[in-house]
Structure formats: structure tokens, C-alpha cells
Amino acid sequence: MGWRFFVAKNPINNIPIERGIRMEQRLKEILEIAESELGGITDMKALEEMRVRFTGKKGMLTEVLRGMGQLSPEERPAMGKLVNEVRSEIEGLMTSVREKLEKEALSARLVKEKLDVTIPGKRPALGRKHPLTQAIEEMEEIFIGLGYDIAEGPEIETVYNNFDALNTEENHPSRDEQDTFYITDNTLLRTQTSPVQIRVMKSSEPPIKIICPGRVYRADTVDATHSPVFHQIEGLVIDKGVTMGDLIGTLKLFAKNLFGEETDIRLRPHHFPFTEPSAEVDVSCWVCGGKGCRVCGGEGWIEILGAGMVHPNVMKACGIDPEIYSGFAFGMGVERAAMGRHNISDLRLLFENDLRFLRQF
Amino acid sequence: MKVSYSWIKEYTNIDADIKSFCDEMTMSGSKVEEWKVLGEGITGVVAGKILSIEKHPDADKLVVCKVDVGSGEIQIVTGATNVNAGDLVPVALHGASLPGGIKIKKGKLRGAVSDGMLCSLSELNLTLNDYPNAIVDGIFILDRDIKPGTDMIHELGLDEEIIEFEITSNRPDCFSVIGLAREAAATFKKEFSVKEPKPLEKGTGNAADMISIEVYDKNLCPRYTGRVITDVIIEPSPEWLRKKLRDAGIRPINNIVDITNYVLLEYGQPMHAFDLDNIRGGKIIVRSAGEGEEIETLDDQPRKLDPSMLVIADSERPVAVAGVMGGADSEVTGNTKTILFESANFNMTSIRLTAQKLAMRTESSGRFEKGLDMNSTLPAVNRACELVEELGAGKVVPGVIDVCANIPEKKKIPLRPEKINAFLGTDIPREEMINIFKPLEIEINGDYAIAPSFRPDLLSEADLAEEVARFHGYNNIKATMLAGEGTTQGKRSYKQNLRNIVENVCLSAGLYEIYTYSFTSPAVFDRLRLPAESILRKTVIIRRPLGEDYSVMRTTTLPEMMKVISHNSNRSVAKGGFYEMSFTYHPVDKEELPEQRTVLTMGLYGGGDFYDMKGIIMNIADTLGIAETEYIPVIDNPVFHPGRCAAVTVDGKSIGTIGQVHPEIADNFEIPGDTVLCEMDIDAIYGLANLNRKYSELPRYPSVSRDIAVVVDDEVSAGNIIKLIKATAGSNLEDVEFFDVYKGEQIGAGKKSLAFSMTYRSAERTLTEDEVGTSFDKVVKALADKTGAMLR
Numbered sequence A: 001m002g003w004r005f006f007v008a009k010n011p012i013n014n015i016p017i018e019r020g021i022r023m024e025q026r027l028k029e030i031l032e033i034a035e036s037e038l039g040g041i042t043d044m045k046a047l048e049e050m051r052v053r054f055t056g057k058k059g060m061l062t063e064v065l066r067g068m069g070q071l072s073p074e075e076r077p078a079m080g081k082l083v084n085e086v087r088s089e090i091e092g093l094m095t096s097v098r099e100k101l102e103k104e105a106l107s108a109r110l111v112k113e114k115l116d117v118t119i120p121g122k123r124p125a126l127g128r129k130h131p132l133t134q135a136i137e138e139m140e141e142i143f144i145g146l147g148y149d150i151a152e153g154p155e156i157e158t159v160y161n162n163f164d165a166l167n168t169e170e171n172h173p174s175r176d177e178q179d180t181f182y183i184t185d186n187t188l189l190r191t192q193t194s195p196v197q198i199r200v201m202k203s204s205e206p207p208i209k210i211i212c213p214g215r216v217y218r219a220d221t222v223d224a225t226h227s228p229v230f231h232q233i234e235g236l237v238i239d240k241g242v243t244m245g246d247l248i249g250t251l252k253l254f255a256k257n258l259f260g261e262e263t264d265i266r267l268r269p270h271h272f273p274f275t276e277p278s279a280e281v282d283v284s285c286w287v288c289g290g291k292g293c294r295v296c297g298g299e300g301w302i303e304i305l306g307a308g309m310v311h312p313n314v315m316k317a318c319g320i321d322p323e324i325y326s327g328f329a330f331g332m333g334v335e336r337a338a339m340g341r342h343n344i345s346d347l348r349l350l351f352e353n354d355l356r357f358l359r360q361f
Numbered sequence B: 001m002k003v004s005y006s007w008i009k010e011y012t013n014i015d016a017d018i019k020s021f022c023d024e025m026t027m028s029g030s031k032v033e034e035w036k037v038l039g040e041g042i043t044g045v046v047a048g049k050i051l052s053i054e055k056h057p058d059a060d061k062l063v064v065c066k067v068d069v070g071s072g073e074i075q076i077v078t079g080a081t082n083v084n085a086g087d088l089v090p091v092a093l094h095g096a097s098l099p100g101g102i103k104i105k106k107g108k109l110r111g112a113v114s115d116g117m118l119c120s121l122s123e124l125n126l127t128l129n130d131y132p133n134a135i136v137d138g139i140f141i142l143d144r145d146i147k148p149g150t151d152m153i154h155e156l157g158l159d160e161e162i163i164e165f166e167i168t169s170n171r172p173d174c175f176s177v178i179g180l181a182r183e184a185a186a187t188f189k190k191e192f193s194v195k196e197p198k199p200l201e202k203g204t205g206n207a208a209d210m211i212s213i214e215v216y217d218k219n220l221c222p223r224y225t226g227r228v229i230t231d232v233i234i235e236p237s238p239e240w241l242r243k244k245l246r247d248a249g250i251r252p253i254n255n256i257v258d259i260t261n262y263v264l265l266e267y268g269q270p271m272h273a274f275d276l277d278n279i280r281g282g283k284i285i286v287r288s289a290g291e292g293e294e295i296e297t298l299d300d301q302p303r304k305l306d307p308s309m310l311v312i313a314d315s316e317r318p319v320a321v322a323g324v325m326g327g328a329d330s331e332v333t334g335n336t337k338t339i340l341f342e343s344a345n346f347n348m349t350s351i352r353l354t355a356q357k358l359a360m361r362t363e364s365s366g367r368f369e370k371g372l373d374m375n376s377t378l379p380a381v382n383r384a385c386e387l388v389e390e391l392g393a394g395k396v397v398p399g400v401i402d403v404c405a406n407i408p409e410k411k412k413i414p415l416r417p418e419k420i421n422a423f424l425g426t427d428i429p430r431e432e433m434i435n436i437f438k439p440l441e442i443e444i445n446g447d448y449a450i451a452p453s454f455r456p457d458l459l460s461e462a463d464l465a466e467e468v469a470r471f472h473g474y475n476n477i478k479a480t481m482l483a484g485e486g487t488t489q490g491k492r493s494y495k496q497n498l499r500n501i502v503e504n505v506c507l508s509a510g511l512y513e514i515y516t517y518s519f520t521s522p523a524v525f526d527r528l529r530l531p532a533e534s535i536l537r538k539t540v541i542i543r544r545p546l547g548e549d550y551s552v553m554r555t556t557t558l559p560e561m562m563k564v565i566s567h568n569s570n571r572s573v574a575k576g577g578f579y580e581m582s583f584t585y586h587p588v589d590k591e592e593l594p595e596q597r598t599v600l601t602m603g604l605y606g607g608g609d610f611y612d613m614k615g616i617i618m619n620i621a622d623t624l625g626i627a628e629t630e631y632i633p634v635i636d637n638p639v640f641h642p643g644r645c646a647a648v649t650v651d652g653k654s655i656g657t658i659g660q661v662h663p664e665i666a667d668n669f670e671i672p673g674d675t676v677l678c679e680m681d682i683d684a685i686y687g688l689a690n691l692n693r694k695y696s697e698l699p700r701y702p703s704v705s706r707d708i709a710v711v712v713d714d715e716v717s718a719g720n721i722i723k724l725i726k727a728t729a730g731s732n733l734e735d736v737e738f739f740d741v742y743k744g745e746q747i748g749a750g751k752k753s754l755a756f757s758m759t760y761r762s763a764e765r766t767l768t769e770d771e772v773g774t775s776f777d778k779v780v781k782a783l784a785d786k787t788g789a790m791l792r
């Protein structure tokens, strides 16, 4: 390395031999000592001490430089250059030792800083939405994607909006005080979210595409499958040329989105006052896929929806001409959907709000 | 409606097995709730003839019978005392099963071999009503001539397949076997026929001479048809009739009553039989009940009547509540000699309200309230007379008394096949539609369809479309996607988005969403310590609630939140945080509908404090871009700790309340004392929020911070100090933050130390120490002047 270079290009051939050679030897000696000492250095402190001894202000090289006074002015530049070369040679050697030590120190620190990554993390507080909200929002998203708006209305409604405008016969059992909570003869706690549809049909022009989620009330005593308070989500479409085929297509798409691509639906004729034709809608069982199991009672189908073509009387009551427009409506119970999907067997859990329950969703 | 499959098959030649019958009926609109075999699980029971009876050698209470069971002679040991040699009895053979999972096996009883068991009624799931001549706790002695070995399961009708249909309220015609058979025939495209009943009328005289019928209000009773039977012999009905009633879930009583029930099931037309000898004055009057009038009904209950109720009366008193139930003292008894059959049509609303008022819904009222066909009274009463003759129960007197209003014309509905196809999204030819209509007895007259009188549900073209769709098959309609030209936006409204944002802040604060009931008990206001005049006590009241606890609509959501906290803390859930986005309901003077306010309720217990809750509210305000919220101390809210409650205000208007519960409230609701609650008026927030954010340039010059700690009197609020700092520090003050409060001996009693950090920055240049110092001094002076603050 440097030393060879130093020998090959001896710059002091014109220095009086004796003094020049002595200083040169001294430099060679210093370099050799430095090299050998460096081999034994294992920590930064020793390295720093060494730096002070060799290249520090009072170090060996400074000492050599001081001795330059004895040289002739002609000799000095060459010798000065030689000293600097030795200095940088030593500094270079020390730098590489320093880098090596730093690397070792870093590795040692990293080893020391090792964490037990299996210790549980510190979780910032984070709440969850109620499973009913989660179910409603999932359904809303599906229909928002299909261009539906979300409509809302009051829970305390007129008998007119809840029954009359929905073509409910005067004698329909759902009007009974045993089934419905009345406030006065003309007002009640809505038994369905359908009055929202009436409000929207009355206040806006077709085309109408809405989803109405909300809370409804029926005079059922509380048990594992009944609650006087529950939730529905309903849909309504009114436009020119809407067909029952469109209803079936829409419900198929909805069911596939909600329960998976393989899901099929089945419509059974039924009676609702506000639709004609009316249907109850089953989806193929999400557990057994239709083969029949405990969840679907061996039927292979699970009833989830009511649906139908909007009754012309309902449209007329809202000022929409059924000769020009047609439409469909559908509705489902949110509790039932949420319970089915999470395997919740008792409806009361949904209104008890036990934190150990809420944390599961 | 419960009926045996075999009865339906009497009117149509359907041969499908029970499973596919039920499936197809459900898919064409007659929903089968369930079906089952009447004697499900009973096997291996045959007729056996007792050949001999001997005493058991080792048991006094047992006898040993030799029984001929057709396939041979077996020995059976029994403890029964009502059997004699020569009796024919049901025998459960070795390997037979009986209800309740009982298996019959050969064995020995006290040393004597027994190859089977003699059966009683109950061991075959039968009752005395089915076989009135049997005895309750003895062996069922068969009163018939059958060969030993005959299969008793078939013989007793235990193999009947019973179907329970769910009939929708718009199809009164399907509350009858004939109606269901008609639907079945249309579903399976099979023959359907009903024989017109024609009694032979072997009685003498004329009915009209024996009784007169008068109807006061033909709106309430459009038709009343009566026939008279003389020489009545009351006895049990024959087995075939009892079996049919049994299969339909109706208890057999005697031949005459059973006939009326049979016709009710067959035709769907309720009937009643009066003991004519107990009808006074030779007169039936259909009229409204008088005020305070009373009747004892068939179930031996006295009933108070009122003028809204329709009664059947004789010249003196009511003898039946019309369409609901007959009276006790004109009922058919064992001594009855002459009867009047009533087959009438009553106003559906009147019957419904009467049944409701008297709390007695019967097979009869249930049918009337759905609206029956005026045309069915005559065939029904004739059918009853025919059965009387068939059973030899009496002589039918010639003549029918029929008081009848005008029978409405059949409904004519325009039939436009192209319109129906456009509506359904189908391509069904007119001919096919007509073929669908024919078995349903919908006639075609040119471009019109004529609905039969028993189908009150067929009124418009949409109803015809449903008939077409039902029998074409709902699921044969091709699924399509909406083609409509118009477009809709498909998005959440501003308010919906805003609520979502608020909820997300709650979630990120660790709160769990809850759902609670919207009604509550009026007693809750006392537990909330609300003063008598509190506006919150003005509630929307449910007229007929499920109970006191659910009787008024809530005006505050706090009690339900506290109930949830109580539920959780009582179950050792150490801490929790909840929120609910819900409504409160407030009556409004002179308005039909109350006001419904949207409320965010939050609750923390077990470790959270006032400031944790306040932090959440500050985050909500911040996220919604509501700049200046102020917290004004509230000392008189009865729910909250007087020193730990604040009104959340914006521009002087309250948008919510936050506070730690009052210790008495904590006791009243059984919740931890550290519970902190908040109620926020979301409706007020809609107008305050600003979600429209504009970028402001990032600072280019460095900021300078100064901390200030002052000692003030206890009453001086930190909020006030912050306000003063902001007002006096000048335009270079960027922010001031509270960071510490300290009370203690060093400060002195009645004093506290408050510490704030002020940040100065200019948008134009780096501020000098002098500038900041001058402002700081001004602040110190202002605080000293206005609040007596001493720099610490």
C-alpha cells in the first residue's frame, strides 16, 4: 500500500543523508507501530486515544514535524510532504477501523433492541357500528350503485300514509289496534317504511328510484323472534315501461350481491295491498346452497323479501298516472337479514346492547 | 285453513303425491304452511277379535286374551277391564310404533307371554270427540264389522294427509274446500266439479208459515236465507263426517251442529242452527243491539251488547250475535225437534268490529270479515238440508225464506293482453290467458273479463295480470334489468353524509353503536328528577301500548343510554363507551304529527371523564368544520352533577349538553358514578357544519412559543382566560392551548394555577423577540386587570 509508494518515489534524494534518513526511518517506524496497534483496537475509546497519540496536536507526527527545524530550507518541503503522506496513510487506516467498529456496534445494538413481536399490540380505541346498521349500509351500498337514492320519513305517521294511500282495505287485519300502535284515530307509529314511498311519490316526478331504510313498529310482545320495534328496508322504482321482469332481475342482482354469486331467487304469489301482482321472495339457502339443511328447515329456500308491482291505486293516490307509468316495490326485514347472516338466534340481543355482543361484529 | 288432501280430491281428479301437490299449490299462490300425516309415527296396528279371556295365573289385576289378528292367533296380557270375548279392538302387534315414540315388543308380563298390546283411544292420538261411543280410559272397542287383521291406520283415517294453508285476506273464497279445490284444479290443469245440492224436501207445510224473517238494515245484512227442518233427531254424526271435521281441527258435537260446520268448511259460508221452538213470536229480526242489551252466547258467557253490534233477535230478545256466535238459549240441544238453518251474508266491517269489541274471533266471524259472496247463502243452506236428509237427521220443510238486497253486478274488467304483457315483461298470447281464466271461472265477454262473484279481489287489470302471472308461473318470467330512460343520482343526501361523518368520529373514539327502543315509561321522568313542569314530560302517548314501560314516545334518549350502561356494568363489563343516532318525539300544538328530532347520544363509564367526552365533541365539531363551540357551565340540569355539566353552544345557541351524571341519577339508574353523558341536537348541526374546505397556505416563517402560567381565583374559567388572551395578543397570535391546571397549598386556598402555551407567527416575516415580548406583556396586563391573574 502507501509504504511501497513512499519507497518507490523517494523524494529526499537531495537531503543530506544522515538527518534525512533518520527522520525518514522515524516516519517508517511510526507507520509500522500504527499499523500493528490498529490490529489490536476493539473499541472507539482506544481508537480515539490512538488518534491523539499519532495524529493529535501533541502526537508523534507533530513531533516529527517539529524536528524539521533542523533541516535545511531546501529539505523541508520534501520532508513536509512525506509527513503529510504518512499522516493521511494513518488516518485512512484509522477510518477503516472506525467504520468496522461502528458497524459492529450497530449490529450489537440491533441485537439488544430485539422485541418480542408476539406480545399483543397496543390498540387505539375503535368502536363498531351495530350489526343492524352494518346490514342496512351494505344493502344501501348495493342500491346506491344501481342509482337509487336513500329516502327517509317520520316514524309517527298519518293513518292515511301508512294504510289508506297504500290501498289497504278498511278491514285489513294489519289495521287492528291489536297489531298497530295508534296515537290518535288519524296517527300511528308506522308499521312499515312504505309511507316514505308515498311521500316521495307525492313530492317528486318519475323516474323515482329510492331505498327507504328505517324503524317500524308493530304490537308484538318481545320474544326471541319478535320485537315491537324493528327495522325494514324498502325499495321503489317508478318509470315508464317498468316490468315485473325488471323486478325479478333487480332482486336477483341484489341477492347475488348480498349472498354470493351462486344465489338464486324464487317468487311465490302472495297478497300485499299496495302491490299487484305481489310475491314473497325466497333466496336459495346460503348455508346449504339449496340442498336443504337446518337453517332453511330442509326447504333449500329462505324467505327474505316481499315484493310486487306497485298497485295502480297507490300510484293514483300519489298523482301518478298508472296508464303512463308502472313500477315495482320490495321490502325486507333488517333484523332477519342480520340474524341470518351472523347466526344470531335471539332477536333480543340486538336491543340489549351487551358490549360483549357488540364487539363481535 | 286446515283440510285433508282427500277432501280436496273429492272435487277434482288430481293424483299428484302430497309433496308435489303442496309445492305446486304454494307456487301458484295457495301457500302451504305445513302438511303432515294425521297419525304420523303410528304403524303396525290391526283389528283383532278377542277369542277368549282368562285370569292371569300370577296377577290379580291382569287377564290373558287370545286374539285373532287375521294372520293368526296371538296372546296378549292386559290390565283393561272393559274387554269381552267377541269384541273387536285395535291391536298393536310386535314391532308396532305408537305416538310418543313407543315401540311395541313381545315380552312376558308376570310370567305370561304377551305378543302385543290392545289400544285405547289416546294411544292412537284420538279422543272421545272422534269416537263418542268409546270410553276414555279403557280399550277402544270397535263398533263395526271388519275382518280381524284389517289395517286400523287406514280404517281410522290415521293415514289422512292434512294440509294447513295460509290464506291471504284478499281470498275469502279459499277459506273453503271448494275454493281450494278450484285453485288446485287450475294449478294442475285438472277437472273440477261441484254438484248442485238439491234437498228432497220430505217435510210438510212451508217454511214461510213457520217463521218470518225481517232485516232492518240491508247494508248490514245484505242477505238472510233460512230453511226449516222438522222431526229432528239429535245424535252423533256418522264417522265419515266426524273424521272430516277432525281433520280440519273442528270438534264434532252433534249431527246438526256438525252439518253447519261441515258446510262452513266446504262452502266457506258460516251457518247457524236455531232451535225453532225457542224462537219467540215466530219471528227472526236482524237488527242493531239496543243500548245495554245482553246475551249469553254458546260458550256460556254473558255478553254486553251496544248499538254498533248487529244481532239476530226474535220478537223479544237477541238470540245470536250476528256472524259471530249464537245464543245459549236458542241453541240446538238433545231435545231439539225443529230447527231453523241460518245462512246469511253480513257486512264485513260490522262483523269485524263486533268480534273485536267482544274479543271473540270465531271461524264464522273470521270468514265474514273478509267479505263473502252473497250468492253462496242459498247453495250452502241447501247443502245443509241435503246432509240432514243423508244423515236421516230430520225432514226438510219445502220453501226457502230468502231476504235479499240487490246482488251486485259482476265486475267487468277491460282485458288488454298487450298491456298485461307489457306490465309483466312477458309474451303470452291472448288464448293462453283465456285458458288460464277458464278454470278460475273468469268469463270473457269481448274485450272484457268478468270476475266471478266469489272473487272480490279481482277489480282491475293489474289483478288480471296477477292471475296470468300466477298460472304462467312467476318464475317463468324472464329476469331483465331496468331499461328506463330517466336517470337518478344514486347517492346519500347531505344530512345522511353528515350523520355518517359524526358517527365515524364516535367510532374512532372507541364508542360502540347501540339500538334502543323509542318508547319508554312515563315514570322515567321522575327517575330523571325532572321538575313537574319540564317540557320533556310532554309526550306522544301510545293509545294501547304493550305495557307501561312502552307507553310513551321518548323525549330524551338519556334513560335508554343509562339502561345500556347499567346492563353492561352489572355484567362486570368494566368500562365502555356507546353512541346512538336516533330520534326523540315531541308533540306540537295544533299539528297532527309530532316533531321528530335527530339526536346523537353518547355515554362513557368506567374510566372516561368529562374531558374525554368533551374531546369527542371537539373532534366532531372540528371534523364538521364548526369553528367556534363554547361550553357554558350548567348548574341546574337535574340529570347532571351541578359542577360538571356544560351546554355546548355555537353563536350562543345550545346544540347539546354534556356532563357527568348526578350521584342521585347514578343511583336511580344503577350506573357507575363516573358515567359521562352527552346529548347532541343533530338537526341544529346540519345548518352549522361546513364541509366545504378551502386550502390555506402553509406557514413560511417560523413560529415563536411562549408559555404563560397564572394564578387566579377558582371561579375564573380557563375558557375566559383563553378568550382574553385571544382578544389582547394581537394578530400574530396563531394559537393558544391549555396545558395544565394545578391546585394546592403553594397556590393558596380558593386559587388555582392555569398554564397555557401561546404560539405566535406572522405570514410575512420572522417575528422578533421584541414583538412577541410586547404582545406577551399586554396579555399579562389584561389578565391581571380583568381577572386579577398573577403571573406565576
Ligand SMILES: [Zn+2]
Residues within 6 Å of the ligand: A285, A286, A287, A288, A289, A290, A291, A292, A293, A294, A295, A296, A297, A298, A300, A301
Ligand atoms: Zn339450507
